[in-house]
Amino acid sequence: MEFAAAAFFLMLTGCTQPPETVADCAEITAPTPREECRYEMIAPLASDREAFSAALSQIDDPYSRDLIRYRLAFQDPQQHSGLCREVEDPSLHEKCRQIIGRPHLSSKRKQP
16 A cells, blocks of 8 residues: 555555554544545455455455445456446446447547
8 A cells, every 4th residue: 555545545544654554454444544445445356256256255244245346347447347247236236337348448549
């Protein structure tokens, strides 16, 4: 985790050290920093399906897990479109499906 992000978490949570695991993120009381913490911990694991699933399983809140899947699919639809099938929340599932259904969002710009 980036030093600035870790310092931000420390400031918001009053902790003496930055979160080191996904489980540590649950102790952050403010919702947005807690979700950012989880995302920062789990996103780098997205290419390793087993590690990614194991990290997600440490989060009790299904909507929080869905947010991570959605954000990854949104940021890189070509690589992470399969995550949309796992999104449980109906409205977020539909938004995710719409993102992967728009190929122009994931295409590379043509050189002039």
